[in-house]
Amino acid sequence: MSKAEILGNIRRGLGGKITDEARATVKNRIQAHAPNLIPARGQLPAAERLALFINMARESAAELIELNDLADLPAALDQHMQSLGITELIMAQDKCLTSLDWSPLQNKQTTQRVSQVGDLASLTTAFLGIAETGTLMLYSRAESPTTLNFLPDTHYVVLRREDIVGVYEDAWNQLREETGGQMPRTVNLITGPSRSADIEQTLQMGAHGPRQLVIYLI
Amino acid sequence: MQIRTPEFKESARIALHDVGLQKALGNVKNGFPGKRAAAMARLPEFDALRDQARDVKNHVIAHLDLYLEQFEAKVLENGGHVHWCRTSEDARQTILKICREQNARTVTKGKSMVTEEINLNEFLEQNGIQPIETDLGEYIIQLRGEHPSHIIAPAIHLNLEDVADTFHAHHHTPRSVDPKVLMQEARERLREKFAAADVGITGANFLVAETGSSIIVTNEGNGDLTQILPNTHIVVTSIEKVVPTLEDMTLFLRLLARSATGQECSVYNTLSTGGRRPGDQDGPENFHVVLVDNGRSDMVGNDFQDMLRCIRCAACMNHCPVYGAVGGHSYGWVYPGPMGSVLTPQMIGIEQGALLPNASTFCGKCESVCPVHIPLPKLMRHWREKEFEKHLTPRTARWGLGGWAFMARRPALYRKFSALSNAALRLMAGKKGYIRKIPMVGAWTDWRDMPAPSGKTFMQQWQEKQRSGH
Numbered sequence A: 001m002s003k004a005e006i007l008g009n010i011r012r013g014l015g016g017k018i019t020d021e022a023r024a025t026v027k028n029r030i031q032a033h034a035p036n037l038i039p040a041r042g043q044l045p046a047a048e049r050l051a052l053f054i055n056m057a058r059e060s061a062a063e064l065i066e067l068n069d070l071a072d073l074p075a076a077l078d079q080h081m082q083s084l085g086i087t088e089l090i091m092a093q094d095k096c097l098t099s100l101d102w103s104p105l106q107n108k109q110t111t112q113r114v115s116q117v118g119d120l121a122s123l124t125t126a127f128l129g130i131a132e133t134g135t136l137m138l139y140s141r142a143e144s145p146t147t148l149n150f151l152p153d154t155h156y157v158v159l160r161r162e163d164i165v166g167v168y169e170d171a172w173n174q175l176r177e178e179t180g181g182q183m184p185r186t187v188n189l190i191t192g193p194s195r196s197a198d199i200e201q202t203l204q205m206g207a208h209g210p211r212q213l214v215i216y217l218i
Numbered sequence B: 001m002q003i004r005t006p007e008f009k010e011s012a013r014i015a016l017h018d019v020g021l022q023k024a025l026g027n028v029k030n031g032f033p034g035k036r037a038a039a040m041a042r043l044p045e046f047d048a049l050r051d052q053a054r055d056v057k058n059h060v061i062a063h064l065d066l067y068l069e070q071f072e073a074k075v076l077e078n079g080g081h082v083h084w085c086r087t088s089e090d091a092r093q094t095i096l097k098i099c100r101e102q103n104a105r106t107v108t109k110g111k112s113m114v115t116e117e118i119n120l121n122e123f124l125e126q127n128g129i130q131p132i133e134t135d136l137g138e139y140i141i142q143l144r145g146e147h148p149s150h151i152i153a154p155a156i157h158l159n160l161e162d163v164a165d166t167f168h169a170h171h172h173t174p175r176s177v178d179p180k181v182l183m184q185e186a187r188e189r190l191r192e193k194f195a196a197a198d199v200g201i202t203g204a205n206f207l208v209a210e211t212g213s214s215i216i217v218t219n220e221g222n223g224d225l226t227q228i229l230p231n232t233h234i235v236v237t238s239i240e241k242v243v244p245t246l247e248d249m250t251l252f253l254r255l256l257a258r259s260a261t262g263q264e265c266s267v268y269n270t271l272s273t274g275g276r277r278p279g280d281q282d283g284p285e286n287f288h289v290v291l292v293d294n295g296r297s298d299m300v301g302n303d304f305q306d307m308l309r310c311i312r313c314a315a316c317m318n319h320c321p322v323y324g325a326v327g328g329h330s331y332g333w334v335y336p337g338p339m340g341s342v343l344t345p346q347m348i349g350i351e352q353g354a355l356l357p358n359a360s361t362f363c364g365k366c367e368s369v370c371p372v373h374i375p376l377p378k379l380m381r382h383w384r385e386k387e388f389e390k391h392l393t394p395r396t397a398r399w400g401l402g403g404w405a406f407m408a409r410r411p412a413l414y415r416k417f418s419a420l421s422n423a424a425l426r427l428m429a430g431k432k433g434y435i436r437k438i439p440m441v442g443a444w445t446d447w448r449d450m451p452a453p454s455g456k457t458f459m460q461q462w463q464e465k466q467r468s469g470h
């Protein structure tokens, strides 16, 4: 009932009947999903795009560590976790992570599950990086549960250099391609660690989400 | 929320004398405008994006029915539910029904002004369900039994000391004035609540027709914990939030954070589309979108249609001298500042909301910073006209305006009268050149002195100049 009333009211305001032309306009706009004005900032050749991503991610207070090879990740994590006194790393059954040789983790363990209250650190991969704002794009699926992105104190993220796009428009197109146009349940765009300025407008890091976001650029 | 808008004048008077509030309001004036300006300066395309955003919104409003239908179809396709609610009461009942189906005892909430608008928290409490606000600012004011005084910084009316007192009283912890410690306390206390909640309620910044997604834009991550941990996620939002495509949403995202907090981008922009998929190991099973109308569909095609473009960035209030002087609570209902002065009369009725469109200096700052070019001063003037038509304007003001209109239509008489009043005002001012009091406009002269007209009237000067050939 409410639906008919609301739509009827809108139609009255718009001056009556729906025309075929209006239907076609809406359909075409959605099908075309054409970009609007894209800022020049993100439209760069690969090397500058990478530099922009690194700058913007650091500006957002993410820690960014460059590695030559994914195989170097366990040792790098061992060091970082050591400095924070973390002994357990929660990660998903993401083959590209689980297949690594984790023996460099000394006196620490990896656990494969979703995240729970109390977890100190998680490790995930990012689907893409967006240079324009230094943003990570992750989306929910069996090998990427969303809780890993929010509950732990420290979120470690692996991003491959070739997965950095310039602007959001590129990211949406890649996501459409990757998922066959079927939006995943959750798409997370993450730019830096959690923060709040709700007390006297003074910025404090680590509100409810991760206090630290560490990006390993491979 | 109780409507206290008719008491605007009294509330504003008290606010002006509230030392703590005045100190806190300094944080608005000294913070947001500068940050917005800096963010704008870093994006040369900012103004061009604003023009496009206005045009896209106008296109959406002109096809609002079709985009809403398309959005609904996509949500259903992804296994979600859409509930259309004409009034606040419809929305409250719908939400209660969903909560009851889940046997919900506690509900966590991300920041949402629409749930303020429909007075959801009080209603849930009355029905035995405990709503828990999880945004830090919202959490603070919920403990204090207050309502947001700003649409993106709900606790902006408070100082550090106030928060320290509130947490000390409610958390039974030693009183601390370290914002870090205070935030940590809130973080720890809310962690268990996130996990224990049966239902999570968030708002939405935009709804994407192309995909049936809703998006929340936040910095804390509380909205995400609110929606991924419980079994049911309810998005409570309003019909004007729909945009056609992900690309269109991107256009608005580029404007929203910069206009609001001056950030290049908020920390968490999260899209939600339907419930858990096969293979997903976490996330809610059930996904509901409650689409609230509450007077918005009436604005399509009326004088206030432009207001439907609003993306709730708060730039207008951050730059408003009236908001900056009296704060959000003085406005007496959910939406403060210039956008509130236009929306409130539409939602609670001009009879109750009439004072707000009058609480403006018409400096035009709000319109100049609005990312979607809403002509806020013009819309406030429309309300004043409606107020006048409905005979809600105070009698002295009506007489004054009536008298002025009579004269304005008789130029010769007008000129004589203005020359005469000029002389009279000069006489009243005496040697000092300032008038301390003018009958019937005490509301103005009680606070300031009026400079006496120093020369001749405009018409006198014009004629003299014409004659002397300048």
Ligand code: SF4
Pocket: B309, B310, B311, B312, B313, B314, B315, B316, B317, B339, B366, B369, B370, B371, B372, B373, B374, B376
């Ligand atoms: S009216 Fe404009 S400036 Fe004010 S909140 Fe809405 S979009 Fe922002």
